[in-house]
Amino acid sequence: MSAHHENDQPSLTKNQALVLGALTGSNGPLTAYAILDLLRADGFRAPLQVYRALDKLVDFGMVHRLxxxxxxVACRHPGCTSHDSAAFAICEQCGLVTEFTPDKALDMLKDWAKGEGFQMAKTTIELRGLCRTCTAH
Amino acid sequence: MSAHHENDQPSLTKNQALVLGALTGSNGPLTAYAILDLLRADGFRAPLQVYRALDKLVDFGMVHRLxxxxxxVACRHPGCTSHDSAAFAICEQCGLVTEFTPDKALDMLKDWAKGEGFQMAKTTIELRGLCRTCTAH
DNA sequence: CCTATATAGTAATATTATAACATGATGAGC
DNA sequence: GCTCATCATGTTATAATATTACTATATAGG
Structure with missing residues (x-):
């Protein structure tokens, strides 16, 4: 297996590719156990097979944990380089998840961190509410 | 039991007061099961007693879920009126959790939501990294 | 008093995640 | 090609987190 370097597309193992495929083929987020069920036909038997693949895919920045x-969810953020600072808007009615990069908001949070002496490694930003469509209805 | 109105200090039930006491007496976040163990001496027997009290306390804005x-965690945010938009910096070394109100960042997120037609009900903002003390060491 | 509503107790179970250990594949250096 | 280190995999069991279902009790308002 070739090593993964930053800015490379890492080559995935079979399990990693299967898990990523399940996520990219889904139109929304999946739980680990939902992925497991989808992949039983491919030989998956145990949660750890999913969790281990997910850990790597998250490391690679190809998958985000909500x-x-x-x-x-698979990362839908084209050309995204800062996978540790994606944000998500989650519709509580229909389940739609929209990924975006809140650069300005991140700058504000970095300012706070700087003032506080906090060394920020990763951010979790998740908005809950109603998407445009569900608001209209 | 008197009703809870916005801007009131809601009167708490015995279980709610016990759970809140456990959280305010702790110098950091507690899991539901940690709270349960702390409150066994007070007669708590089952997780649901904790979860039900936590639900209410979160509704009241007195407790935040990380x-x-x-x-x-108990809300440490004096005079905070927007309990649905607190942010937390979590030190991955020592576990210190610092609550703050990221007004500017929230404005940026509100701008995004407005443009997107997303009706924001609640935000989750959690920073992971190293606190000042742990960075220094 | 009657009833609607909220709170509470308890047991069982569902959901999410990890530990522990054995096995197999791969690549670097010799 | 062999050896070793490393990483990926398979499997079982278990831990940690959260909810469902059902019952009972209290209380406020009519």
Whole structure:
């Protein structure tokens, strides 16, 4: 297996590719156990197979964990380089998840961190509410 | 039991007061099961007693849930009126949790939401990294 | 008193995540 | 090609977090 370097597309193992495929094929976030069920036909038997692949995919920046849902989404952020600072808007009605990069908000948070002497490694930003469509209805 | 109105200090039930006491007496976040263990001496027997009290306390804005820790903290934010938009910096070394109100960052997120037609009900903002003390060491 | 609502107790179970240990594949250096 | 270190995998069991379902009790308002 070739090593992963920053800015490379890491080559994925079979399990990692299967898990990523499940996520990219889904139109929304999936829990680890939902992924497990999707991949039983491919030979998956145990949660750890999913969790281990997810750990790597998150490391690679190809998948994000949604903390407030205990679920995972493939990164839809084209050309995104700062995978540790994506933000998500989650519709509580229809489940739609929209990824975006809140650069300005991140700058404000960095300012706070600087003033506080806090060395920021990762941010979790998740908005809950109603998407445009569900608001209209 | 008197009703809770916005801007009131709601009167708490016995269980709610016990759970809040456990959290204010702690110098950091507690999980629901940690709270349960602390309150066994007071007669708590089951997780649901804790979860039900936590639900109410979070409703009241007196307790926050830290999504990335599956844990809870008493609100330390004096005079805070926007309990749905607190932010937290979590030190991954020592566990210190610092609550703050990221007004500017929230404005940026509100701008994004407005442009997107997303009706924001609640935000989760959690920073992970190293606190000042741990950075120094 | 009657009833609607909120709170509470308890047992069982569902959901999410990890520990522990054995096995197999791969690549670097010799 | 062999050896070793490393990483990925498979499997079982278990831990940690959260909810469902059902019952009972209290209380405020009519």
């Amino acid at each position: 903390e407030s849902l205990n679920a995972f | 999504e990335s820790l599956n844990a809870f």
